[in-house]
Amino acid sequence: MSLLTTIPVPDAFEARTNATFEALMWALSRPGTVQDLPAPGRTGIAEALLDRECRVFCDDPALADRIATFGAALVPLPLADHCFLTLDAGLDRLAQVAVGSALYPDTGATIVAEAGFGTGQRLRLTGPGIETFADLVLGGIAPGFWALRAALCHYPTGFDLFLICGAQVIGLPRSTTIEVL
Amino acid sequence: MTIATLTKPWEAMSYGFLDASAKRELRRKMLKAIAVPGCQMPYASREVPMARGWGTGGLQVTLTLLRPSSVVKVIDQGADDSVNAASIRSFLSKVSGARETWDTLEATIIQSRHRIPEERLRADQVLVLQVPNPEPLRPVEPNMSVARQMHADADYGRLWLILYEQIVRSGRVMQGAAYPSLVNGRHVMTPSPIPRWDVPKLHMAQHLTFLSAGREKRLYAVPPFTRVEPLVFSDVPFQVEDHAALTCHRSGLTGYFMNEIPQGGGGSQFELSDSNLGIKAIRQAEGAEARVGSTWYENGKMPQ
Incomplete structure (x- = not known):
């Protein structure tokens, strides 16, 4: 490399966004494995993926304000290509x-949703x-979420899921078949 | 909102050449490509300082992945030292500070045109294949709206018809490269112009593969442990090239994919297509230290 190039x-x-994407990429490539994000929370994912080309639904007003600063349009749920949801209740809108x-x-x-890793339902x-x-x-x-997912996602249609717990992420693409044990 | 929050300090060039919005778009599409293996995802395909059709699709995927700790290997028809491969590799390292390598075992990202290295790829490696024509249905359906409908319907009968006609005309399947393959039992993809020899390396592999066509503006992926099944008839099994018995005249290795070098007298000599494997074998024979990893093919056979 010459001296003129730096x-x-x-x-x-x-x-940060490169490391976040790499975590998301491996999370989706190996469903069920836990990958480390550079920072806790869902904001980092929005920062790595979203801009003016995206339509977003977010049910957390504080996070929605933050996402709006990246340029994404806040739209009703059926129009959104990225959804930041809570999945512990209110499944009817899924x-x-x-x-x-x-x-x-x-x-x-x-x-993109929050979840708890290591306790709860076995899949x-x-x-x-x-x-x-x-x-x-x-x-x-x-x-009821997993049964609803199976009913809604007929491969190759469906939605892809990123579950966040602190600074960790699990990816569940639509191609994964999930059995509730 | 102030001007300061909307702008950022001046930079001579974005890290990794592509600007942030180009990378975000590629990231979104790469994630969708992983979620639906083998399904072609459209993307914008930005301008890069290289002519379309010379690997711009692979280049954009690699640029999105690059970080200073990356180690990149670029091959063109198996060789690290061809002009196209050397230029792409030097460009990648110049815009990212990533280290260059010829060694498959050292690399974290392997960008390739037309070959998959003979040494097995590990779970932490990403293979990026440059694709000239991503549409397996193009020979049978030039209208891409109709082809999209055929993918939606999983209507792939005419691809078998091509293979059938080849068998009727020539007595065997003549499809040498870009052999249509069914991914995850749903989408047929063309695995870029890799020889038939390399197609089984994608089936239930450890590594992640991206295939990206810059001119055609589509990318698709084969995640690890995904079924990649070449289209066959139940009574005509899939066969790789008959290279198992050929010996490389330079390295002495037998049982890998070879380049044929015609000789003056009418005969031909053969040399390894994966040039770095040959170099390592020669170094080992000379007593120098060179580590050769385990290979997909053993004694010219792919273990099932």
Whole structure:
């Protein structure tokens, strides 16, 4: 490398969003594994993924204000491509989440929600990213959620789920089959 | 809201060349591509300082992933030292500070045109394949709106028809590269122009694969442990190229994918297509230290 070129260094924003995306990428590639985010909470995910091209639904007013500063439009749930939801109650509105179509599976929404890892409902995952099966214990999610997910997501349509617990994330893509044990 | 919150300090260039909004779009599409393996996701495909069709799709995916601790390997037809591969690799390291390597075992990101390395990829490695034509249905359906409907309906019968016609005309399947493969039992993808030899390496692999077509503005992915099944007839099994018995005239290795070098007298010699594997084998033979990892093919056979 010549003396005239300088070695580029990522600023804090670039380093943080790059690390957040890498965690999300491996979380979705290996459903059920716990990946570490550079910072706790859902704001970092919004920062790494969202901008003026996105339509977002967020049921937490404080987080919604923060997301609006990234440029994303705050829209009603059926129009949103990224949904920041609480899944411990109020599942009736889950049926409104965009699942895309067989023609355009990419229009299925991404849901980001808080959950508790290690306590609660026992689940068995199978599908791409999992060699045989993976067992997972998740809390803070309403009991009917998994049956509702199975009813709403007909592969390749469906929504993709990121569950956050502190600075950790688990990804559950629509391709994963989830059995409640 | 102030001007300061809407702007940021001046920079000569965005880290990793692509600006932040381009990276965010790629990230969103890469996540959707992982969620629906083998399904082509449209993306904007920004301008990069390289002509479309020379690996701009792979380049954009790699640029999105790069960080200073990354180690990049770029291969073109198996070789690290071809002009295209060397230029892409040097560009990647210049814009990101990532380390360059030729060694498959050292790399964290492997960008490739037309080959998957012979050494097994690990769970922490990402393979980025440059794709010229991402649409497996193009030979049978030039209208891409109709092709999209066929993907939606999983209407892939005409792909078998192509294979059938090849068998009728030539006695065997003639499809040498970009062999149509069914991913996760749902979407047929073209695994970029990798030879048939490399297709089984994608099936239930440890590593994550992205396939990106910059000119066609589509990307798709094969996550780890995903079924990738070449289309076959039940009575005509899938066969890789007949290279198991060939020996590389430079390194002496046998049982890998070879380049044929025609000779003056009418015969031909063969050399390893994965050039770095050959280099390591030669170094080992000379007594120098070179670690060769375990390979997908053993004695010219892919263990099931």
